[in-house]
Amino acid sequence: MTGIKGKGPGGRELTVKVKTSRGRTASSQRWLERQLNDPYVARSKREGYRSRAAYKLIEIDDKHHILAPGMRVVDLGSAPGGWCQVAVDRVKSTDERKLVVAIDYLEMDQLPGVILFQKDFLDEDAPGLLKDALGGPADVVLSDMAAPTTGHQQTDHLRTTYLSEVAVDFALDVLKPGGHFLTKVFRGGAENQVLQTLKRSFASTYHIKPPASRAGSVELFLLAKGFKGRAKLDPRDQAAAEDEGDEQESWRP
Numbered sequence: 230m231t232g233i234k235g236k237g238p239g240g241r242e243l244t245v246k247v248k249t250s251r252g253r254t255a256s257s258q259r260w261l262e263r264q265l266n267d268p269y270v271a272r273s274k275r276e277g278y279r280s281r282a283a284y285k286l287i288e289i290d291d292k293h294h295i296l297a298p299g300m301r302v303v304d305l306g307s308a309p310g311g312w313c314q315v316a317v318d319r320v321k322s323t324d325e326r327k328l329v330v331a332i333d334y335l336e337m338d339q340l341p342g343v344i345l346f347q348k349d350f351l352d353e354d355a356p357g358l359l360k361d362a363l364g365g366p367a368d369v370v371l372s373d374m375a376a377p378t379t380g381h382q383q384t385d386h387l388r389t390t391y392l393s394e395v396a397v398d399f400a401l402d403v404l405k406p407g408g409h410f411l412t413k414v415f416r417g418g419a420e421n422q423v424l425q426t427l428k429r430s431f432a433s434t435y436h437i438k439p440p441a442s443r444a445g446s447v448e449l450f451l452l453a454k455g456f457k458g459r460a461k462l463d464p465r466d467q468a469a470a471e472d473e474g475d476e477q478e479s480w481r482p
């Protein structure tokens with residue numbers, strides 16, 4: 230083990246212990262430098278968010294208005310809980326009336342107003358558990374799920390696309406008419422299939438790269454607004470949908 234030193238928020242000296250095998254040290258060093266220089270990391274500590282990811286949802290919701298008081302929300306891939314914090318705040322979820330249901334296979338600290346499952350969303354019984362906990366149709370389904378990265382870009386792309394496909398299928402089952410769906414994808418081609426599915430069942434779709442999503446990363450978000458009901462798969466509809474352009478937005482706060 231060796232220690233990498235750097236300055237943290239407020240100029241504090243930080244040392245992070247890393248394994249000394251050459252490749253690992255280099256990537257840990259890059260990770261640490263990114264953390265130390267990232268204004269969103271410092272801001273999340275200041276403002277009490279569990280992750281910098283919280284700002285991605287804040288920025289998306291400030292612009293697209295998908296969360297409102299009283300809404301029922303599902304958060305897929307919720308740990309450590311940044312999106313949950315934003316959702317709880319915006320739908321006004323409380324321990325008396327829990328409006329946010331979350332799942333992650335990683336451990337996550339409990340959060341007031343959230344029904345939390347520590348479980349793999351791909352487990353056969355997971356969708357049923359979430360539906361029961363919701364106690365009614367959902368207004369919004371959020372998925373920030375990402376498979377652990379392998380370093381092989383195409384593999385990571387396909388694994389995360391698969392998670393978003395399963396999330397779409399779940400959303401089509403639980404959303405109420407007019408509901409919204411937001412999912413993380415990794416750019417790489419296969420995400421277009423997810424988009425085509427969304428176009429058939431929602432009134433509008435958007436590609437979103439919020440400012441909080443690192444410019445160099447392949448991450449982006451697909452937002453589908455105005456659920457119209459699960460569309461039947463008709464090859465002619467599919468060809469037509471593929472010809473329509475979705476809105477490719479340039480970011481304007």
Ligand SMILES: C[S@@+](CC[C@H](N)C(=O)[O-])C[C@H]1O[C@@H](n2cnc3c(N)ncnc32)[C@H](O)[C@@H]1O
Pocket residue numbers: 279280282283305306307308309310311312313332333334335348349350351373374375376377392
């Ligand atoms: C980018 S993080 C989510 C960050 C979170 N939105 C926040 O604001 O703190 C992605 C999460 O997806 C979770 N995840 C990936 N695959 C999953 C699966 N099959 N079931 C449940 N959670 C999964 C990971 O464990 C990880 O915690």
